[in-house]
Amino acid sequence: MSVDAAGRRARARRDAGRRERDLTFTIGNVAFIDGLLVVGAAASWTISQSLWFVLLAGVGIAAATAIALVGAIRGWAWWLVAAVTAGVYVVAGVPLAAPTMITDPATILGAVVGVLTAPVTGWKNLLTLELPIGIYQATLAPILLLILALGVLAHSLALRAPRAWVLAAPTALLLTVFGVAFGSSAVSGAFTVGPWRLTGAWEATVGLAALLVAFGWYLWRSIHSRRSALRAARNANGARLTGRANRTLGTRIALSAGMLVVALLAGVLVAPWAIAGGTRDVIRTAVDPELRVREALTPLADYRTAFTDDRYDQVMFTVSADESVDRIRLATLPFYDGRVMRATDPLTGTAGDTAFTRVPATLTGASGQEVTADFRIGAYAGIWVPTAGDLVSIDFDGSSRAALADGFYYNSDAAMGVELADPGLQDGVAYEQVGRVSGTVRDPGTLTPALSKPAVDPAYVPESLISWIETQDAPTGGAGLAELIQRLRARGLLSHALSIDPATPPTWMGDLGQYTFEPSRAGHSTDRIGALFTALLDKQNEVGGTDDAQLVAASGDDEQFAVAAALIADQLGFPARVVLGTRLSTTDDSLSTCEDGECTSGDLAAWIEVADADGTWTAIDTSPQYAVSLSPDIQQRRDPQNTTEVEPEQADTVLPPEADPADSTNQEEEEPNAPVDLAWLWATLRISGIVVFALLILLLPVFTVLMAKLMRRRARRESPDPLDRVVGGWEEYVDTAVDHGKQPPQAATRTETAEALSTGIGSDGSRLAVLADRSVFAPVPPTDDDGARFWELVDAERARLRDELGWWGRWKARLSLRSFARGVRQLAARTRAGGR
Known part of the structure; x- marks a missing residue:
């Protein structure tokens, strides 16, 4: 009795130790991977520079960790983890990634569409907007998607992949790469100690933190794996770790850490001189918004058309601005090619030192007195947007404000904005603009x-x-x-x-x-x-x-x-440079x-x-x-004007035909048929198309797995050789059983495999094994009829396996990748056997 009690206590201690080790393993991996994700979010801080981004990153990292932990504990299949991740992204994406769009009922649908389409179109918004983007529309959706996707994948690899766990850290580091690639081309901060100066202190800190956390995780994981192996060996045969082995392990850790420290110090000391005078090229550097500025006719060439009688008194726009605003700018033309003044360089296609970019919230860098101007467009038509001073922010009004904001681009070097939305600036468009102007007028x-x-x-x-x-x-x-x-x-x-x-x-x-x-x-x-x-x-x-x-x-x-x-x-x-615009006040x-405030074409x-x-x-x-x-x-002394006498055109009068007295009925004037308003139809089709496209993207992995299995089964069934059809049918039976959760024994005969897989009443697994062995080893090869009958049995067995499960279990089996993994293992085993 005492012996049994002692055994139970020993087993209880072992189980408690195992649970403690599993908990330590889980906490350690989660801590290091979350640390890498936090560093990646810090690298992306320069994109938004908003406290809301901190909330989004925190919620995203927490959600990714929770999904991966629940999936590991419950043993979820990969497609279920992906589906839950996609669902969390859609549900949390609207309030987190588009907070400004859910305050207005008119823009809530746009917020949902923006979040759903962010995996496809959101990257362009990040590259064409002027940094920082703040919380402009749904531009934070791609960042949230990356945090969720990379976080779930990195945690799952670290917790559930016994061999591919080494890929977890590179996966999490992709978030840091994203922050660098999509961030600003300008470095921020500098650290100076005597003659040594490090430019880009923030970027250096983020990179150093990412390297140290990844190195620390690999080191901790290696030590944990080694201790687990030694503990298993000790439990199996009583082997114990010697002091020399411990000293060797400590020496290796110290050497690795020392090499890392030396490499970091060398990089920090050499980097300032290596990169001095260089530029930081990012994706944003090579992306130019698709503007029509280069193709647009220079507005100066149309200058005289504004003074024709039919346009002279038309009000182009009205403006209400502070008293310090004396000029309204339409277009800035810095380049001359001998024919016209242009807004862009005819050789490079650029508009100065800075490019046209979208304005997310506010622009920084302009100096001077802050002013506010309210504009309302009248008869004006064109892509050149009236602005006052150097732009700080612009806020469009009306039902089309979202489209106008998306189509507005600004060049800070030329202090010029253009509107490329369709239809763009038109009668009734209103907006409020904040700018900066110089407080003093300088004498030329x-x-x-x-x-x-x-x-x-x-x-x-x-x-x-x-x-x-x-x-x-x-x-x-x-x-x-x-x-x-x-x-x-x-x-x-x-x-x-x-x-x-x-x-x-x-x-x-x-x-x-x-x-x-x-x-x-x-x-x-x-x-x-x-x-x-x-x-x-x-x-x-x-x-x-x-x-x-x-x-x-x-x-x-x-x-x-x-x-x-x-x-x-x-x-x-x-x-x-030449500037086209209007004056609000002048001393001349x-x-x-x-x-x-009414600016006409004559102004x-x-x-x-x-x-x-x-x-x-x-x-x-x-x-x-x-x-x-x-x-x-x-x-x-002017040359005589040779006037040309214009003769009137000769035209003969044609009398109308005489009316027919018999046709005395009053002919009612036919009213033209009013065109059918199909605007609602196109809007519905557009939104439906976006939703369907988003669903297709989410369901693409499911379609891929189903199509791959269908093509594999068709190739086996339709093989021209009857023997190959029989062997393929046996493989299809085993793959189906594996996908339904059954585990075939290793290195077993077909009969042994069938006995292990055949469960339930009416199973024909053993019969399939006998027929397959007979077809392979018999002196006479099977016929086409034999192959067809064999596949009938396979189909019946597949149907029996499906009937054992419910609706949810059948779909799990359809989407399972266990059979593909089995095929990869068999191919690897054959490759090793061939090598030997």
Whole structure:
């Protein structure tokens, strides 16, 4: 009795020790894998930089750990773990990854769609949005998906894979790789100790933490595996670990740790000098949003169409802004190719040092006074978005605000925004914009050139422009720039047309008051600008002196004079760009402004911005005057105008046919059939398609397994050799039994295998084994009829195995991968046998 009690106590102690070791094993693996996931989430912090991201990462890591633990304890199949993970992602994704979209009932459906489509389209949003993205729409959904998927897979490998556990750490480290690849190209923080300086302290910390945690996990796992093996050997034959073995293990651990420390110190010391002056290339660096800016016609080429009578008084947009906002920008045109001013470089296709990116929440980096402007679009149409100052944030209003926000792109270098949504800016669109403007107006005469030589290709600069600058005897620097532009404006004459009808003068001409019209050619090519300065030079050479009133010789409007002023600034060493927009206020009475915030087409203007040596931009007006007409001498010497007499077209009057008195019934006017509104149908089809597509993605693994088994069974059944059909039928029977949870013995005959697998009444497993052995070893090969009868028995046995299980068990068997694993083991065994 005492012996039995002692045995029970010994077994109880062993069971308790085993449970303790299993608990230690589980806690250790979970702790290290969760540590790697936390490091990966920290690497992705630069993408969002929001406290909500911390909540999302914490919930995601906790959910992934819970799913993997429950799956390991309950022995869930892989497809069940994947299904639960997908379900948690969909349920938790909407409140966690799209919190701002569930506050408005109109955007809840968009939040659900955004979360469902994030596995396919969410990556583009992360690359095209300006960092940090905050919690903009559903852009956090891909990060949540990665945390859940990688966390569940890494934990499952660590807890359930006896051989593939080594892949758990690389799997978890993929989250860190994601944070680096999809993060910002700029490094953050620096650590300085004397002459040693480490740039990118945050990135270095994250990388070092990931390396140390992964190394620590491998070391702990190796020690745990070794101790488990020694404990098993001790329990089996009483072997014990010697002190020398312990010392050897400690020496190996110390050497490994020492090598790691030396490698880290060497990397930290060498890295600052190795990467000094280099750039950090990430995926974002190589991705350019698919914009239509390069294909869009430069808005300056359409400048004169705004002054036609049918558009002149149309209200393009209304704006209500702070008093410090004096200009509204539509487009910035920094590049000149000899034909037109462009928003993008014709050689590289870029729009300056920064690219067009989407605006998630707010932009940082702009300095100056913060201002707010409320816009409402009227008759304006185009991709160029009216903005005030350097953009900080923009908030569209109305039912289409989500689409407008998705289609809005901004270039911080050019301070210009474009709207690429369909239909985009149209009558009634409203938005609130926060920007920053300089609190002081800088005198152009105080500017300092930033360039030592012109930036525009000399082939695009007219010789007459250079000659005109040389003949002005103007000072250098900002003072010379201010004086040259003042002379250019004073010696030009405003004109928006090549010809007019004197009987009905255009509206713009009537608003100028006492004005004498002079024709002017449109365009701002090198030839057109050259002709402008040629006229100025000819007049100056003829009249002499410096009286601007006597030197008025060139007619044109902002299109020509803004480009001419930009080329002058470039010749003086100032980076210059043409800006198209409107003015809200000005001290120059000759310039048009928007009255009461209503900006009409007639208020459209162009000016230039020049950059000082400190990088700040200053706006300079370039519109020509209209009070003083061309000099009489120039008018008298102008080439005679050869007018063309336009004769009216000759047309014969055709009388209508006489009415038939017999046809006296009143014909009712047929009303046109109203088109059927199918907008709801397309919206329904679109949403249905997205949902179906998401379901297909989630069910793709299920379809793959079912299709693979069907193709395997068909190949076995339809083999041209009857013997192969019989052998394939036997393999199909064994695979079906394995998928239904049965375990065949190793290295057994078919009869022994059938006895182990055949359970229940009416099993034909033994008969299948006998027929298969007879077909293989008989001197006469089986016939086609034998193969067909054998497969009838196989089908009956497969049906019997299915009937033993319920609905849920049958689906588990259909999706089980145990039979494929069995095939891999058999192939590996045959390969080893062939090698021996």
